[in-house]
Amino acid sequence: MRRQKRDMKTRAYDRGYQAGLSRRSIDFCPHVEEAHRLNWISGWREGRYDEWDGYTGVSGVHKIRAL
Template sequence: MRRQKRDMTERAYQRGYQAGISGRQKDNCPHNQEQLKQEWMSGWREGRTDHWDGIDTATALQKQAFH
């Protein structure tokens, strides 16, 4: 059975979260399309908040699995 691709907005959010949790700058957003950019920024904000709250990478991965 073929795997379906994930929704692009979900992927943008997840990648933004990964960038935020790893401490990267928001200027690194790779998207030009407004909706994808907003999703990436939402994920980045949540990732940065988790980073500042001291959540480690393993906990962040578990959190992403439930999102």
């Protein structure tokens, strides 16, 4: 649990993926630091691609990691 909290880059990617999958705008990126922002945007893009390809609901469960 603590290791997950320490790795902010992975958490930023995961949160961005969740935001992209839920169709939120890229403008809602909460990070200011460049490295975290880039990871969040990368996750957001991946989430948007998966949402466009239909990986939502049960078909996309295998791609979502536990937060």
